Amino acid sequence: MTPANNKSAKKVPVLEAFIKAKCPRCRRGDIYSTPTYGFSAQRMHERCSHCNLHYEREPGYWYVAMFVSYTFNVAEMVTFAVGTHILTGSNSPWLYVGVLMAVVFLLSPFNYRYSRVALLYWLTPGLNYEPWRAEDKAPLPGDGKAGEKPD
Template identity: 30%
Template sequence: MMLKGTTIYSIITGACPRCHQESMYKTKNPYVLRDVLDINDNCSLCGLQYRLEPSFFYGSMYVSYGVGIAFAVAAFLITYLGFETSLLTSFIAIVITLVVFGPVIMRLSRNIWINMFVSYDKNVAKK
């Protein structure tokens, strides 16, 4: 893929932020709700430990708020301004969007959070 080696690649795909070779998650599909937050202990290729410290991903809750707001604003703009619906219809669309995309928002938030602390290393990726 063209973006491989960039932070955005790791955020979108959920790949190891250091080597971009494998998924951090045990189940790639975020809609398997019982496994949505199950993360591997470390990368089998580069050895990166995903939980950098106990409760590391609690910080992703703050990122989740921002990502959720972005999804809500997008839903509002599409429904209210794009389709010229009422405010009530736009509100319902926002709620539906947040419920439907909840698992994706959680994963994106975790991906953003870990990528704030771990950078891609092209020397590790070549091994």
């Protein structure tokens, strides 16, 4: 069965797969092996456990995630600074410094994780969702085996 005529694959919603940090190609395998918040460092799988996608597309690929994380930080800081001003009306710079440092500290694990997931989902050319790969025994074109062909 080829990907073009396979209509039985269940399409996983992109937002649900993004939030759960699933593989962007099959949306079944986990990207991370650890939870977002915990006492251990966050660890990524090297490959998708379902479709065998290699997550690090090229050497230095994750450096771009720093720019995505920076964008997340700026958006969060502006949001919380405006929210603090609306709620308190204070002009004290120490209040804003305290609130924003707490926000940066508390959201850094979230930013680390989702900057990489966003990079994989929306900022990597040529990496698209392929619903037929989400099946349990999806054949790879020209391979004849389920999920063993490395990218």
